[in-house]
Amino acid sequence: MTRLFNDPAAFADEALAGFVAAHRRWVRPVTGGVVRAGGTPAGQVAVVIGGGSGHYPAFSGLVGAGLAHGAAVGNVFASPSAQQIRTVAKAADGGAGVLLMFGNYAGDVLHFGQAADRLTAEGVRAETFAVTDDISSAPAAEHTKRRGIAGDLPVFKAASAAAEAGLPLDEVIAVAAHANARTRSFGIAFSGCTLPGAGQPLFTVPEGRMAVGLGIHGEPGIGEEALPSADRAAELLVASLLNELPDGVDAPRGRRAAVILNGLGSVKYEELFVVYHRVAQLLEEAGVTAVEPEVGELVTSFDMAGVSLTLTWLDERLETLWTAPADTPAYRKGAVAAPTEPAAAAEPAEGAETEDVIPDATPASRQAAETAAAALRVIAATVEEHADALGRIDAVAGDGDHGIGMLRGATAADTAARTAHERGAGAGTVLHRAADAWADRAGGTSGALWGTILHAVGDALGDTERPTAATVSAGVTRACDEVRRIGGAQVGDKTMVDVLVPFADTLAVETAAGARTAAAWDRAATAATTAAAATADLLPQMGRARPHAEKSLGTPDAGAHSLALIVRAVHGVLTDTTGEN
Ligand SMILES: Nc1ncnc2c1ncn2[C@@H]1O[C@H](COP(=O)(O)OP(=O)(O)O)[C@@H](O)[C@H]1O
Numbered sequence: 001m002t003r004l005f006n007d008p009a010a011f012a013d014e015a016l017a018g019f020v021a022a023h024r025r026w027v028r029p030v031t032g033g034v035v036r037a038g039g040t041p042a043g044q045v046a047v048v049i050g051g052g053s054g055h056y057p058a059f060s061g062l063v064g065a066g067l068a069h070g071a072a073v074g075n076v077f078a079s080p081s082a083q084q085i086r087t088v089a090k091a092a093d094g095g096a097g098v099l100l101m102f103g104n105y106a107g108d109v110l111h112f113g114q115a116a117d118r119l120t121a122e123g124v125r126a127e128t129f130a131v132t133d134d135i136s137s138a139p140a141a142e143h144t145k146r147r148g149i150a151g152d153l154p155v156f157k158a159a160s161a162a163a164e165a166g167l168p169l170d171e172v173i174a175v176a177a178h179a180n181a182r183t184r185s186f187g188i189a190f191s192g193c194t195l196p197g198a199g200q201p202l203f204t205v206p207e208g209r210m211a212v213g214l215g216i217h218g219e220p221g222i223g224e225e226a227l228p229s230a231d232r233a234a235e236l237l238v239a240s241l242l243n244e245l246p247d248g249v250d251a252p253r254g255r256r257a258a259v260i261l262n263g264l265g266s267v268k269y270e271e272l273f274v275v276y277h278r279v280a281q282l283l284e285e286a287g288v289t290a291v292e293p294e295v296g297e298l299v300t301s302f303d304m305a306g307v308s309l310t311l312t313w314l315d316e317r318l319e320t321l322w323t324a325p326a327d328t329p330a331y332r333k334g335a336v337a338a339p340t341e342p343a344a345a346a347e348p349a350e351g352a353e354t355e356d357v358i359p360d361a362t363p364a365s366r367q368a369a370e371t372a373a374a375a376l377r378v379i380a381a382t383v384e385e386h387a388d389a390l391g392r393i394d395a396v397a398g399d400g401d402h403g404i405g406m407l408r409g410a411t412a413a414d415t416a417a418r419t420a421h422e423r424g425a426g427a428g429t430v431l432h433r434a435a436d437a438w439a440d441r442a443g444g445t446s447g448a449l450w451g452t453i454l455h456a457v458g459d460a461l462g463d464t465e466r467p468t469a470a471t472v473s474a475g476v477t478r479a480c481d482e483v484r485r486i487g488g489a490q491v492g493d494k495t496m497v498d499v500l501v502p503f504a505d506t507l508a509v510e511t512a513a514g515a516r517t518a519a520a521w522d523r524a525a526t527a528a529t530t531a532a533a534a535t536a537d538l539l540p541q542m543g544r545a546r547p548h549a550e551k552s553l554g555t556p557d558a559g560a561h562s563l564a565l566i567v568r569a570v571h572g573v574l575t576d577t578t579g580e581n
């Protein structure tokens with residue numbers, strides 16, 4: 001249970017403010033997160049890590065000499081937005097490029113990828129790297145689909161130490177890839193976490209049982225077993241990792257490994273030590289030398305009761321990087337060198353980058369903008385009405401935050417759309433402003449995808465022409481193509497794509513047959529509703545729910561369901577404002 005909070009929606013922001021107040025020796029706040037208080041030494045590659053809140057000390061607690069140069073901090077269990085990541089990276093850039101590092105989650109992949117694109121376009125060389133250490137989240141043959149859990153730390157540390165040693169960006173990336181390929185984690189859980197303000201945990205484990213193969217967002221385990229003794233738990237963890245050695249490590253005997261026994265939030269340190277006692281014995285029996293082991297809370301999940309074991313199979317180079325000094329709020333070892341001259345702080349003052357000019361629009365487009373703004377109003381109201389239910393659907397096999405994220409995004413989009421409309425914007429600009437606000441405020445997978453959808457429709461509508469059924473349909477088709485392109489999901493993967501495709505296709509068919517906008521939209525929305533319900537029979541192949549595929553059978557996909565609710569509600573606006581049907 002998370003007991004101490006004010007407004008649950010403000011929890012992540014308030015926690016970050018308190019963290020900064022307590023750790024000014026190491027960090028300074030910037031828009032979207034924190035950077036090292038002393039800045040990045042000039043000419044050094046900056047490693048910017050990030051992810052959702054709720055995992056402390058990941059990610060802000062790992063910023064400091066020898067470790068990250070900055071951290072982008074998202075809302076609870078949601079990736080930071082591309083805009084947040086961009087501003088943190090610009091503030092951290094020391095002139096030698098930026099490596100953006102994160103755990104492999106759909107939202108993080110989308111937002112960090114978009115941030116890298118924007119940074120590159122602005123002249124800052126930026127690359128991304130996703131950590132994939134959790135062996136329970138996909139088979140070895142599909143290791144690129146694996147999640148990042150406590151293995152984040154040794155991979156971040158290897159890359160950061162390489163940057164600190166003055167290596168150029170390409171070599172820092174190669175170090176990250178090598179460390180990641182040699183890092184494996186496996187975990188067990190005894191109870192789920194309760195998000196601030198939530199009445200119940202994201203999952204429960206029956207008395208006397210444990211979940212095997214935990215996630216760090218309250219995702220239920222992939223299996224369940226009888227609760228073991230501490231020694232049995234240690235045996236399961238060690239055996240699971242020794243069972244899957246990385247390429248280049250033929251046998252454990254004679255090897256050296258960085259070892260992390262990680263508590264997820266409410267397992268006491270003494271319990272961890274009891275488990276580690278047996279872990280250390282087992283590794284020794286297997287002939288593995290544990291190098292500077294860490295036993296404690298390094299990547300958490302609020303109050304989740306669980307523990308994971310991480311091994312990074314070291315070679316000489318990785319051992320040097322693992323044992324290199326570090327000095328951060330939550331992780332310290334050795335003595336770090338005195339800071340060298342930092343690069344000049346590069347964060348632009350908020351709002352100072354470009355003057356906020358609303359592009360010219362024709363009267364016809366400004367009139368259409370009224371409909372667009374009204375649609376955003378209805379979307380926000382619809383999401384608000386269904387937010388709790390969306391969270392419950394998402395909690396079945398995901399992280400339970402779909403309602404929260406959608407509400408943050410839709411509310412921000414509504415405000416941005418209304419403001420732009422009041423300032424005389426055309427339909428395209430209203431939708432672009434709404435898109436940016438949604439993605440920036442919500443973060444997470446759905447934030448990135450809804451930002452993409454609204455942007456694509458805005459592109460099609462523009463600020464000049466009076467939108468027709470054909471331009472609206474073209475915009476929706478474009479949105480559908482873009483979502484498939486950036487997310488990589490296909491129909492049948494149990495995502496919002498299962499609804500977006502029939503919605504776009506029906507709209508196109510009806511429009512080509514001569515239907516007016518509202519009538520075509522009505523039939524497309526009906527197809528969307530049917531398709532959303534049908535996702536209940538699918539097994540998820542993408543996103544957070546994938547490792548828990550069986551659990552999600554019988555429940556529709558959260559993002560598919562919210563999309564269907566939204567397009568149905570928007571039909572009311574089209575009917576009301578155009579009088580068509
Ligand atoms: N690769 C993808 N392509 C399209 N949609 C996706 C993809 N991955 C996840 N989704 C959609 O995102 C929804 C979850 O959104 P959100 O709650 O923001 O997720 P998360 O908490 O995992 O970031 C899923 O229900 C699914 O519809």
Ligand SMILES: O=C(COP(=O)(O)O)[C@@H](O)CO
Pocket residue numbers: 050051052053055076077078079102103105106107108217399443444445544
């Ligand atoms: O949950 C996180 C990010 O993934 P999403 O896909 O945006 O939910 C975050 O807590 C870990 O980075």
